[in-house]
Amino acid sequence: MTLQVEIIPVTPFQQNCCLLWDADTKEAVLTDVGGNADVLWARIQELGLDLQQIWLTHGHLDHAGGVADVRALKDVPVIGPHADDVFWLDQLPEATAKYGFPVSPVVKPTQWLNEGDVVKVGAHEFQVLHIPGHTPGHVVFYSAEYGLIIGGDILFQGSIGRTDFPRGNHQDLISNIQQKLYTLPDATEVIPGHGPMTSIGHEKRTNPYVRAAD
Template sequence: MLQVKIVPVTAFQQNCSILWDSESKEAVLIDAGGDANRLKQEVQALGVTVKELWLTHGHLDHAGAVGQLAREWSIPVIGPHKEDQFWLDMIQEVSARYGFPVPEPVLVNQWLSGGEILKLGDEEFQVRFAPGHTPGHVMFYNEKNNILWTGDVLFKGSIGRTDFPRGDHAQLIESIQRECFNLPDETQFVSGHGPISTIGYEKQFNPFVAGKAG
């Protein structure tokens, strides 16, 4: 059975998700954005073994601990889309600019383009390509449990910023309509920051996208 623990990391309180299969105890981390030692402690306390690191996009608060954890655990980095390569290439420079600890480089083992199926135990996760916040942003959807990991595409009551390099507001709205609002209203989603919400709630109440379901 799929288990999830959300661990906010960095000064930006980015939601790193630890996902694991209760039978095999295999785990993945989605967006290990920083505080590597804390994440290692959480994983140890859960008694799970992390087999992969999944990335929604290349911003420092989502990828900051990935290089170190991938090296120490000798595991692959999966995602995001290759269009976010430039963000990962800049992660050390951007981290220094924000006063964050300078992270180890992030080396992606498998780029994603959308439509792939990632597996954890018996669980399957559909990769959804959702550019706009960044050009290479992806999301992960588990149909069995009806949970979507949106990264910084969609938040409770808000949407991702598009004032960063190669951000595109119109593209982001299109991604939300195509990749989020076509899911059942009761779909829960874990965003990169803030509380869990549902697709139906955002369709009705999110001031940026309410009434814009495709």
């Protein structure tokens, strides 16, 4: 009964795609498939895994631009983000073209997510937390069992997500981090969308953008 996690940076933005799998059943999930579907698929084959789902934290191109390419290899359900990010997923063709990525079609999730939903990889559950601010439909995936957050572009080591996009909201981001992330155990590890891993306790003590609420 072991959850395995491997970070595979994808796209020129070095986005931390995660390959999660249940070591007993070999059932696997990819999170935030920004691109490099061939690399991801080769790793899945190498490990002998059975890809079951794709989970998305939000609709930005570096997190969703490779979804169609993976689904061309295996047509798995796309779970998330929250429906408020539909406008981002609808503009993937223009966004990927603008940034010189392989052009992605519009991505239409199989299932939108809401606060309190639960998603599973094999026997292992992750709770869905809705954290608007970077994008309005951003979610993160939290495993209480393993003390692990798949965090997307919310909280980075020493930084936070940008909020200068359409429908971004700085105050929402700060208050949601304080109320939904900084209330988790300090030892909870965070895999951000970019850069090195961190922990809730470390960011509460040192993050210059958002401290624990008084």
